[in-house]
Amino acid sequence: MIDASFNISTDQLSLTFIAGKQKNFFIRHQPHITEIIYPPQTSFEQLQPWLFKVVTEALRKQAKLILLPRIQELAALYDFHYSRVNINSARTRWGSCSNKGHINLSLYLMILPLKLSDYVLLHELCHTKEMNHGPRFWNLMNQVTKQQSHLLRNELRHFPSPFR
Template sequence: MPKTSSKKFIDPQIGEVTLRKSAASSRMSIRVHPVKGVTVTVPYIVPYAAAQLFFQARRDWVIRTIARQSEKYKDVPVPSSAEIEALRRQAKAELPPRLRELALRYGFAYNNVTIKHNATNWGSCSSKGNINLNLNIVRLPRIFQDYVLLHELCHLRHQNHGQAFHLLLEHVLTDHILKLMSGDMPVSEGDRALAVEIARKGATSKARYPLDYTITRAIKQFPLV
């Protein structure tokens, strides 16, 4: 398995940016992902300071890319401050207990959980075991909510998006979707039907991590507001 390491910093306009060093990388690159946020990947021998300079040199491009990704949501109504606060209250009431339940089920231990509002990512996990969750998560169907929470829980063991992280996430997702389909968890028929659909698409996907790929693509239809 290629050697990897990562660290994060906060850009005042963009939000959280991940600097990822990988022995499998032969060049420096930047990826802007609607769910996973901004990731700068460099060869393992490149210092983090050089990775951050590479990001700064392309910061305007990153901002434009984020704007382009949001373009298809330009007609989505901007929620009022009252609507945002209502989402925040709902998120604070629902997400921490759900995160705790999933952590216990799959053997994860985190430190603190904080509900935030930003337009760059659905969640994040620090090296100290603190998890941030976007209040927009409560607007997602149940299976997609669980995906975001499980994604951040898996970062407790792997602070990057390397192979070990994806294998762990795919393993957890497989078990979780089976439980949703089998009726082991009290979910609506709509949520159960969506789990079946995700499993079906994942089974026919040629992606390296089919469930992660299938769910990530589906979440793109939900804008961060």
């Protein structure tokens, strides 16, 4: 349930609810920080569907501010080329890459620690060179993760996610 105590706190995002004095909700966005200011006497129980949309859109905005520059940085660092990146609200996967180099990233990457988010970005970037999960793909992943791809993959698999 989303209520006054709801928060997301990772090394790449802080999203908090703060009691305000105004009669309306408003949102303050800065890179890596979102504050949702709520009015006094807010009945959170009655607003759950709307609050879910508010939090989702806040994650989307932060993902655009943070993930898009980050994937550009990683692509330049490791000489990957992609055609475009979209941020979506996929709840079944963290990311995907088409054979045309179109990368889709879930806005829920924002709930991950940076190292796991980077792992997903690098995973999708590696698919721009190797579209399968064969040995060449994992060799490439090991190159860009300093031989940590299997450890990071396992950590991501055990991360409490919105998909469960």
